Amino acid sequence: MNERLETKFLGFKLASPLVLPAGVMGMSFSGLKISADLGAGMVTSKSLTLQPRTGHKGPVIAEFEGGILNSMGLCNPGIKDGLAEIDEFKEGSDTPVIVSVFATSSRDFIALTEEVNSSSADLLELNLSCPNVYDEFGIPLSASKDQVYEIVSSVKDISQKPVIAKLSPNVLNPAEIALAAEAGGADALCLINTVGPGMLIDTLMVKPILFNKFGGLSGPCLKPVALKLVYQAYSVVNIPIIGMGGISTGNDVVEMLMAGADIVGIGTAVYSRGIEVFSKINAELLQFMDENGYKSVITLPKLEKLDV
Amino acid sequence: MKNRSTLRIAEIRKENFDINTYRFNFDLKAKPGQFIMLSDLRGGEKPFSISDCTEDHFCITVKRVGEFTKRLFSCSPGDLLSIRGPYGSSFFISAGKVLLVGGGYGTPPLYFLAKHLLKNGAEVHVVNGARKAEELVFCEKFQKLGINYENTSECGRLKNSGTSIDLVEQAFRNNSYDFIYAAGPEMMMKNLQDKLGKLPYEFLLERYMKCGVGLCGNCTVDPLGIRLCVEGPVLSKALVEQLTEFGNYHREASGKRIYFMKTDKGKK
Numbered sequence: 401m402n403e404r405l406e407t408k409f410l411g412f413k414l415a416s417p418l419v420l421p422a423g424v425m426g427m428s429f430s431g432l433k434i435s436a437d438l439g440a441g442m443v444t445s446k447s448l449t450l451q452p453r454t455g456h457k458g459p460v461i462a463e464f465e466g467g468i469l470n471s472m473g474l475c476n477p478g479i480k481d482g483l484a485e486i487d488e489f490k491e492g493s494d495t496p497v498i499v500s501v502f503a504t505s506s507r508d509f510i511a512l513t514e515e516v517n518s519s520s521a522d523l524l525e526l527n528l529s530c531p532n533v534y535d536e537f538g539i540p541l542s543a544s545k546d547q548v549y550e551i552v553s554s555v556k557d558i559s560q561k562p563v564i565a566k567l568s569p570n571v572l573n574p575a576e577i578a579l580a581a582e583a584g585g586a587d588a589l590c591l592i593n594t595v596g597p598g599m600l601i602d603t604l605m606v607k608p609i610l611f612n613k614f615g616g617l618s619g620p621c622l623k624p625v626a627l628k629l630v631y632q633a634y635s636v637v638n639i640p641i642i643g644m645g646g647i648s649t650g651n652d653v654v655e656m657l658m659a660g661a662d663i664v665g666i667g668t669a670v671y672s673r674g675i676e677v678f679s680k681i682n683a684e685l686l687q688f689m690d691e692n693g694y695k696s697v698i699t700l701p702k703l704e705k706l707d708v
Numbered sequence: 709m710k711n712r713s714t715l716r717i718a719e720i721r722k723e724n725f726d727i728n729t730y731r732f733n734f735d736l737k738a739k740p741g742q743f744i745m746l747s748d749l750r751g752g753e754k755p756f757s758i759s760d761c762t763e764d765h766f767c768i769t770v771k772r773v774g775e776f777t778k779r780l781f782s783c784s785p786g787d788l789l790s791i792r793g794p795y796g797s798s799f800f801i802s803a804g805k806v807l808l809v810g811g812g813y814g815t816p817p818l819y820f821l822a823k824h825l826l827k828n829g830a831e832v833h834v835v836n837g838a839r840k841a842e843e844l845v846f847c848e849k850f851q852k853l854g855i856n857y858e859n860t861s862e863c864g865r866l867k868n869s870g871t872s873i874d875l876v877e878q879a880f881r882n883n884s885y886d887f888i889y890a891a892g893p894e895m896m897m898k899n900l901q902d903k904l905g906k907l908p909y910e911f912l913l914e915r916y917m918k919c920g921v922g923l924c925g926n927c928t929v930d931p932l933g934i935r936l937c938v939e940g941p942v943l944s945k946a947l948v949e950q951l952t953e954f955g956n957y958h959r960e961a962s963g964k965r966i967y968f969m970k971t972d973k974g975k976k
Contacts, residue, residue: 423923423924424923424924424925425923425924425925425928425933425935426925427924427926427928427959427963428933428959428963429930429931430928430929430930430932430933431928431933431935432933433931433933434928434932434933434934435933437933446925446963452963452964453962454960454961454962455918455961455962457751457753458745458747458751458752458753458918459745459747459749459753459790459792460753460918460919461919461920461921461923461924462712463711463712463921468921468923470919470923472918472919475918475926475961475962475963476962476963477959477962477963477964477965478962478964481963481964481965482963492931602714602749602790603714604714605714605749605788607750608749609712609749609790611747611749611751611752611753667923668923670922670923671919671921671922671923674922674938675935675938
């Protein structure tokens with residue numbers, strides 16, 4: 401990898417500012433490994449829960465012109481088997497790894513944090529924003545600044561790993577939520593999770609395409625929303641940000657970095673540009689820097705913060 | 709809508725007591741080895757290998773195993789189904805003398821392959837095995853191709869009794885092949901692999917698939933991390949040989965590892 405792409409995040413040295421986000425390729429050690437080998441500077445596990453979950457019945461994916469809808473339903477092998485995959489990944493890789501966890505109460509988040517403490521994970525991400533389990537768990541925690549504060553602060557009390565709060569775009573007061581996560585002690589923010597949820601309809605069968613009816617929206621159509629929300633959060637908090645949402649090219653990554661992100665997640669572009677998307681975007685970043693006279697990723701400028 | 713169609717079933721053909729072939733009159737433009745994601749949008753979407761495909765129709769062959777496939781068995785011609793694809797890698801179309809090894813309900817995609825191999829001028833030999841004679845599928849269809857076709861069952865009233873591997877050994881005594889293809893139970897392919905030496909081959913592998921488009925990671929195979937829905941389901945010898953999970957374990961819907969043989973439990 402090229403040293404001009406190197407960056408730092410919460411003290412970890414990353415070979416590239418590109419991150420594999422939760423929910424993409426993160427089911428197995430080998431899925432994480434191929435992403436890192438092909439140019440991701442950091443990788444994230446699938447969101448793990450205390451017990452294994454098989455997720456929703458299919459279809460769980462619907463492709464459309466602007467991206468995809470998904471309602472995977474938090475399928476994962478459970479925290480114990482999931483962390484065994486992480487340990488196996490770390491045996492063969494120096495790439496920092498984030499373990500994402502999902503729960504609906506402080507008590508369960510604490511139980512998950514204890515498991516992560518005794519694993520080889522480098523960072524802990526709290527998924528406070530899955531949009532695909534409304535029926536089961538209600539509105540995501542990240543809709544309430546009080547809940548975000550409570551969960552982040554109770555996890556921070558015991559976590560031996562840096563804590564990242566993964567936030568939802570689907571809230572009325574995103575800046576307040578970001579501030580609540582920071583006040584709770586979050587070391588970093590990750591945003592945005594998928595948008596909506598939305599739905600698509602099969603007009604011949606007269607049925608929603610997703611069996612869960614609704615699913616989180618991802619893909620290129622998200623980019624403007626993601627840029628705006630990252631920029632808003634960047635303007636109010638003093639902790640680093642993993643920015644993501646519809647990012648699929650080198651120029652998109654530069655936009656996200658300028659909006660205030662420190663590093664950038666690449667998810668749905670794995671579908672549209674292949675698993676080699678990380679190496680492709682790394683090359684595009686270098687080309688952008690060459691053409692515009694920037695020495696390295698860390699010297700790329702940021703927008704002036706919003707006046708708030 | 710990219711890659712998805714809603715199609716009417718044109719014909720349902722009963723292959724045996726729990727296997728049906730569904731024909732759709734649609735130009736899918738699929739290659740042998742590729743698959744579709746099929747759903748009735750009533751809860752359940754599963755990958756199915758394409759068992760035949762021409763410019764005006766394609767077929768899939770379905771075994772009744774769970775809730776969703778049970779519902780497919782109560783469908784009639786004219787009913788609508790949701791189809792995504794074709795997805796995945798396809799078989800190399802070899803020339804020369806080739807052997808196709810099928811096991812159980814894994815055999816149908818080899819029929820689609822055999823047609824393409826014949827078109828390419830290959831001499832096609834097929835061995836088809838099942839546990840019981842009544843579980844064998846596509847026997848007549850293969851015979852109609854006018855190729856060298858043998859079938860066997862471990863128990864039953866056929867001329868041959870034993871596994872497909874027994875027939876492979878017999879075929880190897882009388883022939884020298886340029887390329888080997890296999891589809892069926894993984895342990896059959898594992899046993900076959902041990903017999904192949906330096907022969908080039910491709911296997912059609914099965915893993916639990918959810919998204920079908922290479923995102924969710926449920927069907928990645930260790931330790932390479934390649935996705936069976938994109939880089940597979942057909943894998944070359946060079947890739948299969950590197951897979952530590954081949955013949956060892958697979959991942960279920962939750963992503964939890966399931967070992968093929970209990971004695972292998974805990975082994976990495």
